[in-house]
Structures are given as structure tokens and as C-alpha cells.
Amino acid sequence: MNHYDIAVIPGDGIGKEVVPAALRVLETAAEVHGGLSFSWTNFPWSCEYYLEHGTMMPEDGITTLKNFDQIFLGAVGMPNLVADHVSLWGLLIKIRRELEQAINVRPAKLLRGLQSPLRDPKQFDLIVVRENSEGEYSEIGGRIHSGEDEMAVQNAVFTRKATERAMRYAFELAAKRRHHVTSATKSNGISHSMPFWDEVFKTVREDYPHIETASNHIDALAAFLVMKPHVLDVIVASNLFGDILTDLGGAIMGSIGIAPAGNLNVERKYPSMFEPVHGSAPDIAGKGLANPIGQIWTGKMMLDFMGYEEIGNLILDAIEETLVSGVKTRDLGGSANTEEVTNAVIEHLKNRG
Numbered sequence: 322m323n324h325y326d327i328a329v330i331p332g333d334g335i336g337k338e339v340v341p342a343a344l345r346v347l348e349t350a351a352e353v354h355g356g357l358s359f360s361w362t363n364f365p366w367s368c369e370y371y372l373e374h375g376t377m378m379p380e381d382g383i384t385t386l387k388n389f390d391q392i393f394l395g396a397v398g399m400p401n402l403v404a405d406h407v408s409l410w411g412l413l414i415k416i417r418r419e420l421e422q423a424i425n426v427r428p429a430k431l432l433r434g435l436q437s438p439l440r441d442p443k444q445f446d447l448i449v450v451r452e453n454s455e456g457e458y459s460e461i462g463g464r465i466h467s468g469e470d471e472m473a474v475q476n477a478v479f480t481r482k483a484t485e486r487a488m489r490y491a492f493e494l495a496a497k498r499r500h501h502v503t504s505a506t507k508s509n510g511i512s513h514s515m516p517f518w519d520e521v522f523k524t525v526r527e528d529y530p531h532i533e534t535a536s537n538h539i540d541a542l543a544a545f546l547v548m549k550p551h552v553l554d555v556i557v558a559s560n561l562f563g564d565i566l567t568d569l570g571g572a573i574m575g576s577i578g579i580a581p582a583g584n585l586n587v588e589r590k591y592p593s594m595f596e597p598v599h600g601s602a603p604d605i606a607g608k609g610l611a612n613p614i615g616q617i618w619t620g621k622m623m624l625d626f627m628g629y630e631e632i633g634n635l636i637l638d639a640i641e642e643t644l645v646s647g648v649k650t651r652d653l654g655g656s657a658n659t660e661e662v663t664n665a666v667i668e669h670l671k672n673r674g
Contacts, residue, residue: 322356324359327359327361327362327391328362330366330392330394332396333408334396334600334602335601336394336395342613343620345667347623349671354631357627362389364382367397368403377411378412378415386416390627393594393595393619393623395616396602401603414458416594420592420593421591423452424453424584424587425450426448426450426622427449429570431446434642442551449566451567452557455478455479455480456479456561457561457562459475459477462476477514489528490587492529498554501534503535503542504534505557506518506519543569576612576652577598578597578611579614583622584596595623609658610651610658614666617666621640636666639670
């Protein structure tokens with residue numbers, strides 16, 4: 322039996338509710354289907370931690386995380402007390418950057434038992450591969466002057482190494498799926514970084530002649546996600562474009578609360594980190610109303626990355642069977658609470674044992 326040490330960071334708001342729910346599902350999967358076991362080590366790093374200690378995580382936090390096989394994160398944010406740029410750059414983005422989690426992967430598919438807000442979604446099933454280390458989320462820039470002369474400069478940074486790494490990951494992923502990669506660009510409006518992005522994409526695709534490709538401007542591609550998401554397979558995008566597209570992906574699934582994500586160290590030098598796309602939702606935190614599916618699906622993605630795709634697929638099947646049975650939280654039009662949805666997923670998972 323293979324044993325894995327997982328660092329668990331529930332974070333803020335509903336993260337403290339959905340993370341324990343997802344851990345119960347992962348424990349059940351390990352017990353029922355065998356072959357692996359987990360040890361969970363919880364870390365209280367969060368906005369509450371910041372308010373007490375003046376930092377989102379201790380000085381040696383990154384060094385501590387390097388000792389684990391993977392990281393399981395809930396949600397970060399308490400905007401009424403801690404500014405978003407403080408909470409995100411002090412924990413989430415700090416972990417992504419310092420543990421070299423250069424690829425962000427976010428799937429979007431129409432799950433059985435869910436009704437998309439789209440009139441005719443045609444069973445879409447797509448994955449966005451987002452460059453996760455640079456691009457528009459660069460730290461380079463600054464502000465100068467004040468008053469009417471005040472100015473802010475934010476520089477986007479695109480290196481060939483990081484751009485090509487994201488694109489090659491997308492092509493390798495497409496080779497296991499429907500053999501199509503779409504590049505998200507905006508070279509008709511952004512005159513330096515996006516033409517560079519296009520040039521790298523043209524170079525990389527030459528190594529994958531069996532993969533069909535398309536290059537779409539981000540505004541048109543956003544429209545395609547609404548009008549014809551079923552034609553899309555793998556999308557590769559910059560940091561900002563990927564971030565926006567994947568929130569839209571959650572919306573067309575029926576709720577941002579079910580969307581999962583993985584921040585991958587593809588070289589496996591350091592642990593990867595798995596988190597749902599949704600935020601900390603302070604308006605419903607502590608009320609038992611949170612949808613745990615995004616966090617549970619995130620656990621499935623962690624299993625996939627660790628080489629347990631068969632067990633991961635059983636978890637996704639159990640999620641869909643739960644939805645088909647009508648057990649849904651309010652954001653999906655149901656009346657079930659967090660615990661009831663989690664219990665239903667666990668029961669369906671046990672029935673597949």
C-alpha cells in the first residue's frame with residue numbers, strides 16, 4: 322500500500338467546511354478501493370492567522386510544505402478585514418511561485434444531474450491549461466506621483482520557457498483526449514506579448530502534427546464558451562486569460578461552486594497544490610450551505626496527478642450520481658446542506674466498492 326502525506330490548508334470562510342468534507346470522501350475512496358492511504362497535516366494559515374501574526378504564513382512555511390507529497394487548499398480571503406492582494410500574495414500566490422507550480426489546470430464539463438444555464442450545452446467537456454507563473458500576474462511595475470498626475474504601471478512578463486512549458490503540457494493532455502488544442506490570444510490588440518505567444522504556439526505545434534489546433538482571440542473565445550463549448554477540447558492560455566475563462570467555465574457548468582483546479586509542479590520537484598476555483602464565500606460561511614463538490618472534485622484531480630485516475634473517476638461518478646439523485650445545495654437549485662451532499666457522495670462511492 323502506498324502512503325501519502327498531505328498538507329491541508331482549509332484557509333478562510335467555507336474552506337473550513339468543504340475541506341473536511343472532501344477529506345472524508347478521499348478517506349472513503351482509500352478505504353473502499355485500497356492501494357493507498359493518507360496522513361493529513363492541518364495548517365491554520367489564513368486571514369485569521371494574518372490578523373493574529375501579521376503574516377499569512379510563517380517565515381518557514383514554504384520550507385515546511387516541501388516535506389509533503391501534495392497540498393490540499395480550501396479558500397483564501399476575508400476582504401472585509403484583509404485586503405485581497407495581501408491574502409492572495411501572502412499565501413496562495415506565494416505557494417504557487419515558490420514551489421514552482423507553473424501550470425494551472427481547470428476542467429469544465431456538463432455533469433450528469435446538472436442543468437447548465439446554456440440552452441443547448443451539448444455535453445461539453447473541456448480543460449483549460451493556464452500558464453501559472455508569470456504573464457499578466459507579474460510583480461514588475463509600480464506607482465509614481467499623486468493626485469491628477471498619479472500613474473500606475475503593470476508589466477506583463479512572458480518568457481519562452483514558461484510559455485512553451487504550458488503549451489507542451491496542453492498538447493500532451495490533448496493527445497490523451499480529443500486531439501485538439503485552442504490557443505487563447507489577443508495579438509490584434511496587445512502588440513508585443515501576444516504576437517510572441519502566437520509565435521511560440523506555432524513552433525510548439527510543429528512537434529505535434531497529430532493534434533489539430535486553433536488560435537482564437539480571447540474575446541471571441543469567451544463567446545465560444547457560451548455559444549459552442551462542446552467544440553472545445555484543451556485550451557491553453559496566459560495567466561490572466563486562463564483565470565477569466567475558467568470562471569466562465571464554472572458558470573456554464575451551473576455554479577462556480579463545483580469547479581476544481583490543480584496548481585502543478587510538472588517536474589514533481591516540489592508538491593503540487595489542489596484547490597477549488599470558488600472563493601471563501603464569507604456570506605454563507607458557517608451556515609452549512611457551502612457546496613462541497615468543487616473541493617471533492619479537486620480531490621479527484623489530486624488523485625489523478627498521483628496516478629490513481631481509476632479511483633478519481635469513481636469519485637466523479639459518485640458526484641454525478643449524487644446530483645442525479647437530486648441531492649444538491651442551494652446554488653444548484655436544491656435544498657441539501659454541505660453534510661448531506663457529502664454523505665450522499667460517500668454512499669454512492671461505497672456502492673461502487
